[in-house]
Every structure is written in C-alpha cells, then in structure tokens.
Amino acid sequence: MATYPHYEAALRSMRAFDFDDLVLVPARALKTKEELHQKWSTRFRYLMVDEFQDSNAIQLEIVKLLAPSTLGSKAAVVANFPLK
Numbered sequence: 082m083a084t085y086p087h088y089e090a091a092l093r094s095m096r097a098f099d100f101d102d103l104v105l106v107p108a109r110a111l112k113t114k115e116e117l118h119q120k121w122s123t124r125f126r127y128l129m130v131d132e133f134q135d136s137n138a139i140q141l142e143i144v145k146l147l148a149p150s151t152l153g154s155k156a157a158v159v160a161n162f163p164l165k
Contacts, residue, residue: 108139111146122147133158 092099098106111118128148130136136144 104137104139104143108143108146111143118146128157130158132161134160134162 092102111121125147128144130144
C-alpha cells in the first residue's frame with residue numbers, strides 16, 4: 082500500500098498544505114499566472130533574504146520572480162558562512 086497518495090488525498094480533503102507545498106505552490110503560481118506575477122513583482126522595491134545559505138533552488142526562484150532586474154528592484158541576501 083502506497084502511503085503518499087493517501088497523505089496527499091488527506092491534505093486535499095482538509096484544504097491543507099505541507100511545507101513543500103508552501104514553497105512550490107507560490108513558485109508555480111508566480112511562474113504561470115502573469116497577473117499574479119505582475120502584482121507581486123511590482124509591489125516590492127527591495128527584498129532582503131536572511132539565512133540565504135539555507136535556501137533551496139525553488140526559494141531562489143521565488144526571490145528572482147519577486148525582484149526582477151528589469152524593474153530596477155534590488156535583492157539583498159544575508160548568509161552565515163564560517164570563516165576559515
């Protein structure tokens with residue numbers, strides 16, 4: 082018996098998201114819904130991402146979608162890398 086399909090069905094029945102969905106759903110929406118992308122990509126002039134070293138590729142994509150360089154927006158990242 083496969084557990085994951087039951088898990089996904091339970092989430093849908095409760096209209097709930099798990100952590101992955103909280104990242105994937107907005108990223109997909111920003112990529113596929115131009116009106117939504119325009120609304121949010123023009124809303125912020127500056128973005129600051131803390132703990133950038135813990136970000137994954139999808140989270141980076143969201144940052145890029147929200148701070149497009151064509152609008153003159155700026156994104157700043159803060160990372161905590163050990164000095165050697």
